[in-house]
Amino acid sequence: MTPEEFNALSEFEAVALLRPLVNIPAWAKTVSDGRPYSSVEDVLQAAGSACENWRPEDIAQALSAHPRIGERANGNGKEAQLSRGEQATLDISQQSVIDALYDGNQRYEQRFGRVFLIRARGRSSEEILDNLQRRLKNSPDAEDHETAQQLKEITLLRLKEIFQP
Numbered sequence: 001m002t003p004e005e006f007n008a009l010s011e012f013e014a015v016a017l018l019r020p021l022v023n024i025p026a027w028a029k030t031v032s033d034g035r036p037y038s039s040v041e042d043v044l045q046a047a048g049s050a051c052e053n054w055r056p057e058d059i060a061q062a063l064s065a066h067p068r069i070g071e072r073a074n075g076n077g078k079e080a081q082l083s084r085g086e087q088a089t090l091d092i093s094q095q096s097v098i099d100a101l102y103d104g105n106q107r108y109e110q111r112f113g114r115v116f117l118i119r120a121r122g123r124s125s126e127e128i129l130d131n132l133q134r135r136l137k138n139s140p141d142a143e144d145h146e147t148a149q150q151l152k153e154i155t156l157l158r159l160k161e162i163f164q165p
């Protein structure tokens with residue numbers, strides 16, 4: 001899709017296109033309302049700014065739509081499909097990696113009370129495991145910040161895909 005085509009969508013169509021990217025309705029509305037955009041960079045800039053408005057409860061809601069890293073996203077919704085694609089690059093062929101991810105996810109959820117979120121695209125399972133081990137030592141505030149940043153990266157990558165030629 002081109003920015004011009006995105007600009008030409010009805011509000012309903014634009015929001016419907018944006019909603020599966022992150023489970024924060026206000027974000028989709030803000031990006032839709034920001035039209036018309038002059039370029040893809042313009043859309044990404046506005047969308048990135050809209051991420052800065054995210055409150056802890058928005059992020060908690062969005063995390064409910066993200067499967068654990070290393071676990072297959074069930075369901076046939078668009079968001080589950082996006083997660084499957086993002087996690088497809090994970091080479092969880094070795095049982096040791098699957099076990100380490102499973103153990104790390106469990107420990108993370110016990111410590112922080114929510115799913116461990118990381119932008120999986122472009123990362124090996126080793127890199128994800130390293131990040132998981134590092135972030136397990138984060139303070140709650142530091143981890144809130146990293147989680148919001150990862151959610152933003154995932155969301156903007158998904159948005160960029162829409163405008164890929």
Ligand SMILES: NC(=O)NC1=NC(=O)NC1=O
Pocket residue numbers: 066067068069082083084086087115116117118119120121154
């Ligand atoms: N728990 C997660 O980190 N999930 C995910 N990371 C991604 O990049 N896509 C996901 O669904």
